Amino acid sequence: MNLHSLTLRYLGWCPGVDSIAMWIPDKEYSDRRVFAYSMTVFIVILGLSLYGSFARGPQSYSWDIEFTEAPVDDITGVYVVKKTAGMDGVYNISIWAESTPREYVRIRLMDGQEYQVHAEWRISDGVVWLAQDEHGSRFDSPWNMRSPTIWKVYSSSRDQKVHIRITYWKKEPVWPS
Secondary structure, three states, X not given: OEHHHHHHHHHOOOOOHHHHHOOOOOOEOOHHHHHHHHHHHHHHHHHHHHHHHHOOOOOOEEEEEEOOOXXXXXXXXXXXXXXXXXXXXXXXXXXXXXXXXXXXXXXEEEEOOOOOEEEEEEEEOOEEEEOOEEOOOOEEEEEEEEEEEEEEEEEOOOOOEEEEEEEEEXXXXXXXX
């Protein structure tokens, strides 16, 4: 197999191939050797793509949300920022805010289609509330989620800053023991 003549035969119509073909050696290679190199390259590319798709674990998220450029929600009349996260497993959720006095922040965790609210946090005067439970200045707890989620963060002031950390811990088994 002569790579120089193959290049000119199949790519000779392309402008500039003649000058590129000068750099390809004009000598014969055995078909067995070309096949071995081709299979090696194919296996390496296949292995890297499989490793990239299976070895990478679920993603963790880190959001520092500011409301300086946030749009106003038509229904509530407050500033809103929307984030999405694909969650599948056990995650540690940490939430805290740099809030201004007499202003509030509300965080809604919803399913991927915004039909069902899974949780709602309220932060006012630096105190984080989940439902009726006070969690102090920071909420920090493990959660088990198996769906794409939408996080809507509402603020009554542009001066507030909210921090949300969603850290992947482990995969939840399909059949809990």
